[in-house]
Every structure is written in structure tokens, then in C-alpha cells.
Amino acid sequence: MEDNKKRGGDxxxxxxxxxxxxYSWCTCGHSENQPFCDGGHKAAESTPNLRFEAQETGTVYLCTCKLTKNPPYCDGSHNN
Ligand code: FES
Known part of the structure; x- marks a missing residue:
């Protein structure tokens, strides 16, 4: 992956x-607290977190593979 990113999960x-x-979503895959940022991008010199505001209360499926085209949400790209 580009920018020293890696899959944070599958x-x-x-x-x-x-x-x-x-919420603060990990964009780089280096966080040990997937799918959220733990600041690991700094040591890894990778991409910073993405801040987002939940529109509704409920369950959301957040991407860990970092391949989604609709961050921070899973779009099924982890199967590619
Ligand atoms: S976990 Fe990344 S697209 Fe599904």
C-alpha cells in the first residue's frame, strides 16, 4: 500500500x-486499537487519522483493511 499503510485487519x-x-478512525492500519486511531501513524510515518461525526446512533461497520473507497465505512473492498 502507499504511504506506509498496511491492513489493520481483514x-x-x-x-x-x-x-x-x-470518532477518530485509523487510516494507516498501524493502530493497535482498530478501527480507531491510537497515534501509531506517527511512529510509522504514515497517514493521519480521519475524524468523523456519527449521523445516527447505532451500529456501524468500520473498515480495518484500509482499502475502502468510502472511509471510514467498510464497502466490501477487504475481499479484493
Ligand atoms: S474492512 Fe476494509 S473494506 Fe471491509
């Missing part, structure tokens, strides 16, 4: 989110 992780709350 399948999405179901996460409970709250409407209006902000």
Missing part, C-alpha cells in the same frame, strides 16, 4: 456509535 468491526459524537 474484516470490518461492528461499533456502536452515538449521533453527534466524534
Amino acid at each position: 474484516a470490518p468491526i461492528a461499533c456502536e456509535v452515538e449521533a453527534g459524537k466524534k
